[in-house]
Amino acid sequence: MLQQRLPADQASVRRSNLSLVLRHLSENGARSRAVVAVETGLSKTTVTSLVGELQARGLVREIGPQHAGAVGRPGLALALDGSRVGALGLEVNVDYIAAFATDLAGRVLIDRRVTFDAMGSGVERSLGELAAVTRRAVTELGATGVTVAGITVAVPGLIDAHSGVVDVAPNLGWHRTPVAVRLTDAAPGVPIAVGNDANLAALAEYTSGVAAGTADLVYLTGEVGVGGGVISGGRLxxxxxxxxxxMGHVMVDPSGERCGCGRIGCWETKVGLAALVRTVTPEHPYGLRDGVLRDPEERLAQIEQAIGDPLVDQAIATVGRWLGRGAATLVNLFNPRVIVFGGYFARLAGRLIPLAQAELERLAMAGSARRCTIVASGLGFGAASRGGAGTVVERILSDPTLIQIR
Amino acid sequence: MLQQRLPADQASVRRSNLSLVLRHLSENGARSRAVVAVETGLSKTTVTSLVGELQARGLVREIGPQHAGAVGRPGLALALDGSRVGALGLEVNVDYIAAFATDLAGRVLIDRRVTFDAMGSGVERSLGELAAVTRRAVTELGATGVTVAGITVAVPGLIDAHSGVVDVAPNLGWHRTPVAVRLTDAAPGVPIAVGNDANLAALAEYTSGVAAGTADLVYLTGEVGVGGGVISGGRLxxxxxxxxxxMGHVMVDPSGERCGCGRIGCWETKVGLAALVRTVTPEHPYGLRDGVLRDPEERLAQIEQAIGDPLVDQAIATVGRWLGRGAATLVNLFNPRVIVFGGYFARLAGRLIPLAQAELERLAMAGSARRCTIVASGLGFGAASRGGAGTVVERILSDPTLIQIR
Structure with a gap:
């Protein structure tokens, strides 16, 4: 099909109407052209033309006759297709790389996590490993007839979203790292975005987690660092x-300890996994070398096994109370209905949540705290890569012209 | 015109298309029906029908022929009208009541503030005075041919937006106060909403303040209490x-002083006007009676006159630094481009902002702080009532059927 040249205005109206029709089918299910026209207010001629283009892009297919109700004759029902369109999410974190892929309708095609010491390997080897994981996923999907339409990479750091450059990822030791550009060879021609891991995990919680659909939700992750993502009014x-x-570097105690970031009294110094390890073994900070926490998984397992030891129980309780204090700040500022604890906070949820919830209710402003519940994430370590795949789907629904006409 | 009975779906599509056309004219200026059809993707028949209804509601008028460019013949240009549609914002605060009204195009019709001791008068007399101000504004507008289409009341407290009930307004002494219901007699048949004063002031800053159009903006107001409003991605x-x-009750110092709210170390205990007055006159807390600040305007004037006195300068500097520390939390959590200081922070801006900005840059996470600037509000005390009027205009643009057919 010949690409029409339209004036800028018209091209953008066309794009937004393609999105309107595709999203309408995605959210409301199969229906005829006539029904789509009535429900969207677009003319029948426009809908017919838009549907033709969406079919040419492999995003919509006809599934047989459907009765249109009182307003029209029966017409062929249209449905979202996209079974050959892949959305790939990747995550690089301190000690693993994860990959998660779906088709446009959300069917899971890949869900995998490989252990990898990104912190110890340095930026070059980490980017090389990330490229290898990417290449393998793209090849696998291709072998089943699925073309990857977009990739989003989750990184625990501050990201310049426009350029796909990681500004700084302290726990990986990355600075001004051009992740998107460096992955181009592994997935030629595929648009690559980079996002903050906690933001992407928050999106995954919103779409498929324990509090899915809660329009005002805060996701908090406890790893070596403490990060978060906020869904407000259904949007990131x-x-x-x-x-x-x-959230990790919000100052909660001006008389507190020095944080890894150089500031005093960051929330991370109270509730991060390194803080817990330090409190549990004050005389011998096993697992800490040069102030850096090694093998966080192993340290966490040791702490879980030591539950019952008064020192350990007390240290966990202190973290729980400080979680509640910080959560009160989040409630005052974001007024969420739910706070989801991820990372190690989810692993120790049974101990941490009751104390955190009580402290939250004591400290947050009256109205909102009463109605905010802390829950443990059930998504596990795949959350950020799952969220990354979700943003790719969302981008296609917003601009179907990203998919080439076949 | 006979009101058509449409199925629920179709009625809601119709409403959203009326809004689309009205907003298109509001944002892009006058143009013909043919151009509106091309630019929105609606059919010409639909646009003609929608415009007819908008004219019947007094929201759109024809202003003469306009050439439609290459795509069509010249047509009569349509423009947003609404000169007979009034939007009224009211604000009740500790020591004044303010009223601000515009027409649909934003022309200012009323901008007034009356001194009133709402804190000392109690809830019944305050509601009576608010009703009197409302009645007077509605009458005045009516005398010039303007019908009030909606009212929004700004209150310094937590509001249940659905019911228009003030949950609690600590500095007014209001609890579970049904403001919207109580004003019904003063403006029969007019929809009345109630909102938080700082949120509405933030909206006013976004539409008409010193940082107007900045999509990520935090507004912070220093009065007896400290409040704030956040615009993120162009939305409240x-x-x-x-x-x-x-923001006022975010905990910033667990070893700090007890706040009026009963908690320890709230930001308000560091930067509120009462805290400044207390620090300036530690031996004799003039202006404080039973811990409550009387005549805040007069206290502030006294402090301004005493600038140069080392005790006063030091107290103001301490407030400035604590403003920067709290601002760093706001920057970490909201990543705004601008923080607007309102209330007494704006009055003392020359002293407060340099210190606050320096502390912000020292404490906020690297990436974002570099690009966040603190500025003083220029809107003065009318900000919240102005924002209230703005929300009424916004409600009408979102649902033109709120305006009765004449």
Whole structure:
């Protein structure tokens, strides 16, 4: 099909109407052209033309006759297709790389996690491993007839979303790392975006987690670092540069300890996994080398096994109370209905949540705290890559012209 | 014109298309029906029908022939009208009541503030005075041919937006006060909404303040209490119950002083006007009676006159630094491009902002702080009532059927 040249205005109206029709089918299910026209207010001629283009892009297919109700004759029903369109999410974190892929309708095609010491390997080897994981996923999908339409990479750091450059990822030791550009060879011609891991995990919680559909939701992740993502009114809170929701370095105690970031009294110094390890073994900070936490998984397992030891129980309780104090700040500022604990907070949820919830209710402003519940994430470590795949689907629904006409 | 009975779906599509056309004219200026059809993707028949209804509602008028460009013949240009549609914002605060009214195109019709001791008068007399101000504004507008289409009342407290009930307004002494219901007699048949004063002031800053159009903006107001409102991605951040942005009671110092709210170390105890007055006159807390600040305007004037006195300068500097520390939290969580200081922070801006900006840059996460600037509000005390009027205009643009057919 010949690409029409339209004036800028008309091209953008066309794009937004393609999106309107595709999203309408995605959200409301199969229906005829006539019904789509009535329900969207677009003319029948316009709908017919839009549907033709969506079919040519492999995003919509006809599934047989459907009765249109009182307003029209029966017509061929249209449905979202996209079974040959793949959305790939990747995540690189301190000690693993994860990949998650779906088709446009959300069917899971890949869900995998490989252990990899990104912190110890340095930026070059980490980017090489990430490229290898990417190449393998693209090849696998291709072998089943699925073309990857977009990739989003989750990184625990501040990201310049426009350029796909990681500004800084302290726990990986990355600075000004051009992730998107460096992955181009592994997936030629595929648009690659980079996002903050906690923001993407928050999106995954919103679409498929324990509190899915909760329009005002805060996701908090406890790993070596503490990060977060905020869904407000059903949308990810991004801020001017995509840096919103950086909770770990909110100052909660001006007389507190020095944080890894150089500041005093960051929330991370109270509730991060390194803080817990330090409190549990004050005389001998096993697992800490040069102030950096090694083998966080193993340290966490040791702490779980030591539950019952008064020192350990007390340290966990202290973290729980400080979680509640910080959560009160989040409630005052974001007024969420749910706070989802991820990472190690989810692993120790039975101990942490009751104390955190009580402290939250004691400290948050009256109205909102009463109605905010802390829950543990059930998505596990795949959350950020799952969220990454979700943003690719969302981008296609917003602009179907990203998919080439076949 | 006979009201057509449409199925629920179709009625809602019709409403959203009326809004689409009205907003298109509001944002892009006068143009013909043919151009509106091309630019929105609606059919010409639909546009003609929608425009007819908007004319019947007094929201659109024809202003003469306009050439439609290459795509069509010249047609009569349509423009947003609404000169007979009034939007009224009201604000009740500790020591004044303000009223601000515009027509649909934003022309200012009323901008007034009356001194009133709402804190000392109690809820019944305050509601009576608010009703009197409302009645007077509605009568005045009516005398010039303007019908009030909606009212929004700004209150310094937590509001249940659905019911128009003030949950709690600590500095007014209001609890579970049904403001919207109580004003019904003063403006029969007019929809009345109630909102948080700082949220509405943030909206006013976004539409007409010193940083107008900045899509990521935090507004912070220093009065007896400290409040705030957040614009994120061009939208007011509301949270699940409209309680988002309650900055005054964010805990910043667990070893700090007890706040009026009963908690320890709230930001308000560091930067509120009462805290400044207390620090300036530690031996004799003039202006404080039973811990409550009387005549805040007069206290502020005294402090301004005493600038140069080392004790006063030091107290103001301390407030400036604590403003920067709290601002760093706001930057980490909301990543705004601008923080607007309102209330007494604006009055003392020359002293407060340099210190606050320096502390912000020292404490906020690298990426975002570099690009966040603190500025003083220029809107003065009318900001919240102006924002209230703005929300009424916005409601009409979103649902033109709120305006009765004449």
């Amino acid at each position: 809170l991004e801020g001017a540069d995509g840096f919103a929701g950086e | 951040l509301e949270g699940a119950d409209g309680f988002a942005g309650e």
